[in-house]
Amino acid sequence: MAVYLQVLEELEAEGEEIISSSKLAQLCGVNPSQIRKDLAYFGEFGVRGVGYYVTDLKESIKHFLGLDKTWNCAIVGIGNLGRALINHRAIKDKGYRIVGAFDWDPFKIGEKVGDLEIICTRRLKEKAKELNIQIGIITTPPNRAQRAANHIVEAGIKAILNFSPTRISVPDDVIVDYVEFSRYLIYLSFKLIHG
Amino acid sequence: MAVYLQVLEELEAEGEEIISSSKLAQLCGVNPSQIRKDLAYFGEFGVRGVGYYVTDLKESIKHFLGLDKTWNCAIVGIGNLGRALINHRAIKDKGYRIVGAFDWDPFKIGEKVGDLEIICTRRLKEKAKELNIQIGIITTPPNRAQRAANHIVEAGIKAILNFSPTRISVPDDVIVDYVEFSRYLIYLSFKLIHG
DNA sequence: CTCACATTGAGAAAAAATTCACAAACCAAA
DNA sequence: TTTGGTTTGTGAATTTTTTCTCAATGTGAG
Incomplete structure (x- = not known):
């Protein structure tokens, strides 16, 4: 999960707004289904036919991990x-x-x-x-x-x-x-x- | 594996010569079968009806992990x-x-x-x-x-x-x-x- | 030597994790 | 509105890991 976060932050820095599970999987070196399962575990963040909004997803993971506070x-x-x-x-x-x-x-x-x-x-x-x-x-x-x-x-x-x-x-x-x-x-x- | 090693070293220090997979499992907080499978993976070290010789097993694990040299x-x-x-x-x-x-x-x-x-x-x-x-x-x-x-x-x-x-x-x-x-x-x- | 008991090693069973596959949902273009 | 192309979410299938079970083997007492 921490790996996803890191990759998402890099994507955001590069100005990417949307990412699909398959591209994210490639960047993280895992299987696309794995990603979808993991993310579905704590909410529905994706949009069918579109993918995941990078910033939203990043914020959601941060919140889940408790990284949105100091x-x-x-x-x-x-x-x-x-x-x-x-x-x-x-x-x-x-x-x-x-x-x-x-x-x-x-x-x-x-x-x-x-x-x-x-x-x-x-x-x-x-x-x-x-x-x-x-x-x-x-x-x-x-x-x-x-x-x-x-x-x-x-x-x-x-x-x-x-x-x-x-x-x-x-x-x-x-x-x-x-x-x-x-x-x-x-x-x-x-x-x-x-x- | 490193956990087993640590526990074995403690056992040796306490003067224990023989340990059964069930006792070792208890000390490591895992299942006895787990231990037997792990140890069987790189050789047969146990003696049926007896258990494992603490010092022998410790040395074998150290060798396996490459901790027998500097x-x-x-x-x-x-x-x-x-x-x-x-x-x-x-x-x-x-x-x-x-x-x-x-x-x-x-x-x-x-x-x-x-x-x-x-x-x-x-x-x-x-x-x-x-x-x-x-x-x-x-x-x-x-x-x-x-x-x-x-x-x-x-x-x-x-x-x-x-x-x-x-x-x-x-x-x-x-x-x-x-x-x-x-x-x-x-x-x-x-x-x-x-x- | 035989018997009762203890414990391993390994195959079978169960559980957990991973991957597949596809309906449901979304977008864009016609 | 309908059609075609994507991509998610999720149940099914598969693979991996963990646990159970028991025959094989060793010990020690009688």
Whole structure:
């Protein structure tokens, strides 16, 4: 679905107003029926005999994916990875705003990263309400990840993205996703061995 | 498959010598038949009436995935993200070694990151042979990504991991994989909206 | 050695995902 | 208005994936 969105945005930028499922399928590298099934799943957007209106469809998918609003994120752990994410283009562009930078290290607190000031992790709860933070991102060293998660949960945030290579345990109503760099490398080396 | 491996490593650390497909399935959160099919796919490792020998199975999977040897990687683009990867634990632990750090910026060249010295990207080809680099990792800004890719291809490296939010074009015999942080965030916000 | 029990490997069955195929609907031109 | 050319939406057919089932095989006790 995210692939369709990306292609649709490119089409819109090129000034295309209407696209058929077969052309879109070609651009996405999938089967036309696949596209029609996927799109029919959350509404009827096409016009028979015509195709899909690029802008309308793009907006509908964005709405479906929740990309028509901005999401406020907090980063916990301001090392190299945290700083990289704060400055990362693609994240901003998709409607995700990093509005808080948290760390435990007293020497870092008060330091500026971009236009954010690093705040003590203990103040996460207070700041989460003030800044309406919906997603917490953990970029601490592994041994601090669980503590970071605890602070995030405590602050009432219901979604966590964990970059630290450790499993964390949270209540059932909190969604967690893991970014594992090694997975990508395993895929590549696997491909290098087997066709 | 990578999940099985992780669980097996934990089991081995706990001193377990034998595991049945049903127990392993429980730990991985999948169906026992699934496990047996997956494992049977690349050999017969189990013993009927007994189960699987944890260490043997772990080694077999590692071999299958190509994790029984070390892979040499080069990072092109030494910003925050590049530095984060160089220092990242999980990567080293899986047998991937970052052996080269490359950047275009003359002010960075010669600087030390961990025990690596930043080298000019133009010397990538020469260094790739010397260091036997098999995987190139792009962590440049988007507008430099294609140029980085060109240098990597030029150096005869056949696998690229691109962290930059741009598509790159390379010859057919070069494998490319993309790390898109926004995908993870989209998943989380989607889950926050729909169950 | 034989028997009772446990567990794999693999074929059969079931479920899920993908693709096909075509009626229904739309547009444009005559 | 009618006709011909498109393209969607959807039920049917197909393919793929997952799960079930059970004979084959191994262990250990008697």
